[in-house]
Amino acid sequence: MATRWWLLHVDLDQFVAAVELLRRPELRGRPVVVGGSGDPTRARQVVATASYEARAHGVHSGMPLRAAARRCPDAVFLPSDPPAYEAASARVMAALRGFPVRVEVFGWDEAFVGAEVEDPMALAADLQKAVFAQTGLTCAVGVGDNKSTAKIAARFGKPGGVFQLTAGNWMDVMGARPAAELWGVGPKTAKKLADLGLHTVADLAAADPEPLLARFGARMAGWLRATARGGGDTEVVTEPWVARSRSRETTYPRDLTDPEQIAGQVAVLARELGADVVGEGRRVTHVAVKVRFASFYTPTREMKLRDGPTTDLDVIERAALTVLEKFRLDRPVRLLGVRTDLELDR
DNA sequence: TCTGGGGTCCTAGGACCC
DNA sequence: TCTGGGGTCCTAGGACCC
Numbered sequence: 001m002a003t004r005w006w007l008l009h010v011d012l013d014q015f016v017a018a019v020e021l022l023r024r025p026e027l028r029g030r031p032v033v034v035g036g037s038g039d040p041t042r043a044r045q046v047v048a049t050a051s052y053e054a055r056a057h058g059v060h061s062g063m064p065l066r067a068a069a070r071r072c073p074d075a076v077f078l079p080s081d082p083p084a085y086e087a088a089s090a091r092v093m094a095a096l097r098g099f100p101v102r103v104e105v106f107g108w109d110e111a112f113v114g115a116e117v118e119d120p121m122a123l124a125a126d127l128q129k130a131v132f133a134q135t136g137l138t139c140a141v142g143v144g145d146n147k148s149t150a151k152i153a154a155r156f157g158k159p160g161g162v163f164q165l166t167a168g169n170w171m172d173v174m175g176a177r178p179a180a181e182l183w184g185v186g187p188k189t190a191k192k193l194a195d196l197g198l199h200t201v202a203d204l205a206a207a208d209p210e211p212l213l214a215r216f217g218a219r220m221a222g223w224l225r226a227t228a229r230g231g232g233d234t235e236v237v238t239e240p241w242v243a244r245s246r247s248r249e250t251t252y253p254r255d256l257t258d259p260e261q262i263a264g265q266v267a268v269l270a271r272e273l274g275a276d277v278v279g280e281g282r283r284v285t286h287v288a289v290k291v292r293f294a295s296f297y298t299p300t301r302e303m304k305l306r307d308g309p310t311t312d313l314d315v316i317e318r319a320a321l322t323v324l325e326k327f328r329l330d331r332p333v334r335l336l337g338v339r340t341d342l343e344l345d346r
Numbered sequence: 347t348c349t350g351g352g353g354t355c356c357t358a359g360g361a362c363c364c
Numbered sequence: 365t366c367t368g369g370g371g372t373c374c375t376a377g378g379a380c381c382c
Contacts (some may be wrong), residue, residue, distance in 0.1 A: 017380055036350070046350045061382090066347060080351095107353090186380050217357080248353060286375095296349070302375065335350085 015109035038079030148232030170230035249337030
């Protein structure tokens with residue numbers, strides 16, 4: 001058997017909950033819910049990750065913590081601890097890099113692996129063993145011939161397994177499934193496709209190009225057809241990702257109504273965020289402000305910094321306050337956010 | 347017991363300039 | 365005077381993902 005290029009997707013099982021279980025082994029087997037400050041009586045906080053035991057009770061990410069507590073009164077609620085997850089993630093990536101493969105980090109708990117091998121299923125199993133040995137964490141691995149097939153394959157491998165999805169079995173496995181199971185097709189796109197009579201992956205793969213073109217534009221229409229036929233990107237980028245933007249936002253426990261207080265909070269967010277990005281050695285090009293009103297209407301406004309990229313926290317704060325003036329703050333505000341766009345190539 | 351936080355990329359319309 | 369285009373920059377919003 002000859003070697004060829006394969007793309008694998010490594011996806012950690014219940015990553016955030018699993019990291020918590022590593023340092024609290026006594027909780028193993030119990031439903032664990034991580035999110036917010038870990039206090040299920042507090043409003044306006046949601047589940048970041050639920051352990052499989054909690055999911056069995058209907059708890060899932062995005063659900064309000066209070067709702068999770070109702071569904072699963074026995075659950076252990078823990079606060080989110082991002083630095084711990086970042087550290088665990090780094091150990092996972094290091095384990096993967098121990099192999100003669102290309103590794104593209106894709107968030108905390110996922111990586112694409114490109115490898116020239118004869119037996120990708122054996123490689124997948126070896127990756128799982130190494131990750132578990134070096135971190136105590138388990139993962140699913142999807143074997144594909146591009147990022148899309150590998151990523152979808154990993155879902156079938158969860159938890160802890162390996163699944164292969166390539167041109168050979170693509171239509172058998174995916175053809176009858178809803179188009180929304182394609183990576184990058186969300187609820188809105190699925191609805192538009194359904195309006196065109198396209199419900200399954202096979203429908204989309206065989207679709208007449210004209211209506212797709214009219215509805216989605218050339219770029220998206222072409223991508224939809226390709227992805228429904230099992231196509232996808234094959235490039236594995238090993239260089240560390242350079243962030244295009246950073247943001248910081250807060251949902252307040254109680255709505256804000258006083259414009260002075262709102263401006264004060266925007267200033268705080270802008271300075272904290274500015275300190276972070278400048279600390280990372282980056283320069284800010286644009287500043288955006290997001291306001292979520294009590295109705296959940298969430299407009300954003302932004303501006304390019306007139307005097308060019310900056311590291312000056314005063315400039316960043318002033319820009320945020322200038323942008324804030326574009327809003328009419330005549331209704332209660334539940335969330336404020338500030339985003340900075342960052343200069344590239346420096 | 348309403349609905350978090352942090353990202354990326356694409357599109358479209360208006361401004362502005364030639 | 366009744367009407368051009370084309371190109372680029374900027375901003376706002378949409379959609380998706382983890």
